Amino acid sequence: MILRFLSLAMLLFVTLPAHATLNIEIIGAGEHQIPISIVPFAGEGKLAQSISAVIVNDLKRSGLFRPVDPAGRAPHEPQEVKFSEWAGVDALAIGSVVQGADGRVDVKFRLFDTLKQIELTGQAVSAKSDQIRAIAHHIADLIYEKFTGDAGVFSTRIAYINREGKANRLVVADSDGYGEQTVLSLNDSIMSPAWSPDGSHLAYVTFEQGHAVTYVQSLLMRQRMVLAAFPGSNSAPAWSPDGKQLAIVLTRDGSSQIYLIRPDGSGLKRITFSDAIDTEPSFSPDGQFLLFTSDRGGSAQVYRMSVDGGYAERLTFEGTNNFSPRYSPDGKGFVFMHSNGKQFLIATQDFETRQMQILTDVGWEKKPSFAPNGKLVLFATEAQGRGILATVSSDGRVKQKMFPQRGDIREPTWGPFLK
């Protein structure tokens, strides 16, 4: 399973140079940070990219680890590890890289629990030399999972719009901002990118036909097709968890209403019947419910209904308006954009307690989406007069800003685990 996971990620980025596209700034830390030493891998000095540096940065960004400098200690094989030398760190990772004559690299990696004095896991991966970052993210995911119990998201990807004047690019990048890949370039607006559940396709909205039209594009084949181009706006695509249908918003019958449609554009079925704006659908992880934004009660609020339509229950009552709901991966709550009349903030709400927790404080935050492990929320905000990406841990403790090299970033969305 792990090997398949690696193979897909690498296939997508096989020809890309690994250059930084985002500058990252981290604020805050988790309550309990795990001290960990990542020993520079034997032989990695000959590579264009240090493996251990990528692992260190990944773990640091999570807010849950505190990387400790190995200070000259340099074991590379298990027999060289002396646990007595590692007082003060809970975890130790070592490894080695061998470059083959065919341009491939063989990476070996081992992880130790220095308190229990045991080896936790080890792996060997063979890959092309331009896939070093993907291997490092994979190793960081293994470490994260072993020590937190949650799946790591360092190998996952994000999508967003980069806008410079009239030029809009739909971009896919690694979750750390590297490996940026332009999926679509237009001199017109692009909105609402949405990942298919297997990460192979993006649905999105453009105005290139003069009105909002929704497309579905394959990231593997680069082909795209029109999903919906009815009269009026065709927007807000959201995939069902099984990938067999999308919820979409059309104005062809008057105001914005939610419909279901298959990925090939067939089987259109209207599921909301209001005079209001019903938009921004988000499927529950079990595929049975939709959250959406509606102003049917007089102001924009978050509602929940069955995918079969019918009664919709209002869920948000705080502030003046609430928009852009997205289910948490465990289905127990949702993240959304909360407005108090002056600011737009990212907040979460639990279905059972109905308690709202505000996670941000700047006041110009939009379009939240959960990392697939539910531990981080990605959103768009502003800093230094520019549109930037940001993340916040779902407990609100760790915040990260990611500055693009050029232009403004908007409409971010975090991709799924690649299975």
Add this chain to the structure above:
Amino acid sequence: MKKLIISVLLVNLLAACASEKPKEVAPEPTAATSSAAPAAEASSANAAAAVAGDALNDAGNALLSKRSAYFPFDVDAVQAADKPMVQAHGEYLGKNAARKVTVEGNCDERGSSEYNLGLGNRRANNVKKMLVAGGAKAAQVGTVSFGEEKPKAVGHDEAAWSQNRRADLNYGK
């Protein structure tokens, strides 16, 4: 010492993966039937604009020379101040059956981009209703929403926002 998992060479995986690639489906026929067709409207409007004595081109016409209706925040109803202008355009369209117009609904950047796309649609639809009530035939009036995507003014303040909460009557120039 625990086991060291040795992986299969990636090249094999790539081959396996390529054979499992998702099937592409042909675009459905309705796909290309875009409703807005702004290019066609533009050319017919140009033809009409060439007619001498067209009231639309009279800069001295206080109502027809205006082409924009403005809205308060999160409101889609045409405001009293803009009603005479919209009604005058409705009468004009009623008298000039060859003319076509597209009403473009716009919003300020507050709220979500998708909600604003819906709000711009309602603003455009309400202007269209008033044009039709004033004498235009429904077929003469197209609508489109740009939501918050095409702001006229840039800035996070009311001065910019008030310019962007707008419906424009676009005769194709």
